[in-house]
Amino acid sequence: MGNRDRRWIVFLLLMVASLLSGCTESQTKREKEEQPSLFKMNGELLYGEEEKFGIRKLNGENDEPEFPAGKGRHYHIQFLNQPEQIEGKTYYLSALHQETGQQNDLYEAVIENGQSGAKLVFDQPGTWKVQVAVDDEPYAQFTIQAE
Structure with a gap:
């Protein structure tokens, strides 16, 4: 050769x-x-944008999905990227159902210590694009699967 x-x-x-x-x-x-936006931080699985925004379920049944359709659950919300800069500002969560185009207002509250609690309901199963705004400015977005 x-x-x-x-x-x-x-x-x-x-x-x-x-x-x-x-x-x-x-x-x-x-x-x-x-895939839904899922990442691990300090040993916990969070949904959101890594190093920016995370959410996890606090209550409900052990064998149910993280986002059970039609059932309200309490969630812990964390602002991970320089939370001191958004301290005291108002955040707003909304979600858009990817198959039907339905838009839902989910929650609004003041950010304290870079975190918040929230009761959220995704009223129908499917993929939802969750949008986070802080003082009316886009902050983060991610997808979840309601089942």
Whole structure:
């Protein structure tokens, strides 16, 4: 086998490896977009935007989903990115049902110590895009699955 043949084989192997790598990256990106926004912080699973906003359920049944459709649950809300800058400001949560286009106002309160409690109800199952605003300015957005 000559030098030219070896270079051709190396080139082909590099092309195949590049194609496989690109498929993996696009598949991972697509999976992340389809998954609810879930991350771990201090040993707890939170929904939201990592290093910015997190929410977790505080009550309900152990075997029920994190966001049970049609049932109000209490949630702990955390503002993770420089909470001292938004201390005392009002936050507002709303959600848009991705299949029906229904918009729901979820909760409004004042931020104290970078956190809040909230009782939320997602009235129908499906994917919801949750939007967080602080003093009417967009702050975070993420998706959840109500079941």
